[in-house]
Amino acid sequence: MAATLQVHPGTLRPSLVQELEQFHTPGRLVSSYYLSLTFGRPGHDGEAARLAVKDALKNERERLEGLEVPSTVRHALRRDWELVHELAAAATGDRRARSLACFLASEEGYARAFALPWPVRDRAFFEDHFVLWPLQLVLDQADRYAICLTDKDEARLFLMSFGQIEEVSTVMDEIPGKVRFPDPFGELEYQRKHVEYYHHHFAHVAATVLRLYRREPFEHLILGGLWEKLPEFERHLHRYLRDRIVARWDIDVHTPLPQILERAVKEEEAVLARQAEEIWRAVQESRPQRGAVGPEEVLAALWQRRVQALLVE
DSSP: OOOOOOBOSSOOOHHHHHHHHTOBOTTSOEEEEEEEOSOSSTTOOHHHHHHHHHHHHHHHHHHHHTSOOOHHHHHHHHHHHHHHHHHHHHHTTOTTOSEEEEEEEGGGTEEEEEEESSOOOOEEEEESBOOOHHHHHHHTTSOOEEEEEEOSSEEEEEEEETTEEEEEEEEEOOOOOOOOOSSHHHHHHHHHHHHHHHHHHHHHHHHHHHHHHHHSOOSEEEEEEOTTTHHHHHTTSOHHHHTTEEEEEEOOTTOOHHHHHHHHHHHHHHHHHHHHHHHHHHHHHHTTTTOOOSHHHHHHHHHTTOOSOOOOO
16 A cells, blocks of 8 residues: 655644554664754745755665665665655645654555654654654653533533644533423423433543543643533542643633634643743742853753753743
């Protein structure tokens, strides 16, 4: 089966990284490419970036041709290179992508590419497994967010990281409506069932969020829905999840995806600002033994490998 290479449209989930980690081809070689799509200096346009990418790929092609491998392996690696070359040419200039991470095994019909929000060092690896440590260095720079929007009978779950969002699950449950009866006792019983059923729905949603957390670990959780019902839903969440809540929204569960992303990005900015304030307070309180301020002190701490967190204005 011929491989095709396209940028993954959703978030880069932990399960995708695990899939890459588990991919091995004993006796054959696969390709891991990391390409920066920006030239790296202010004032240079997209054409300079395209030339830089072209030069980087040219160097890797020359290295590929110098490998002492059988002709069938070299042919597969050339096909990998061609796919990366085509994708990089199309992706250069896209403001949303600062770099690409591409993983290919043409002989197996396998190819994945991810757009990253920061530049990376241009490099390629030809091994019997995908080389992931440069990717992990980027992933460690940002937290993952889960977003759960729920009302009494429907819920939507999202994952967000690096400014990208993906809807990953929907939960639907049958809930009896509020119907007026001539008999007041019958109406009370029906309302009791209504409340009981939507609490079953909340428990169902909470269990789904917990399964998502175990499958796709995230650092922060945002809840949204009817403001007066959010506390009732929150009581159904596992403590692991309640401890990760960073925001609660009064929002309709059917809100369009772009609006959810826009609001989630603002919440992420608020979380980062709070973290920066906490780090700055710790630096100020820890001086002079464990805090460093200013170029000389900070560079000395970096040289001595004493830095836990670094703030740059």
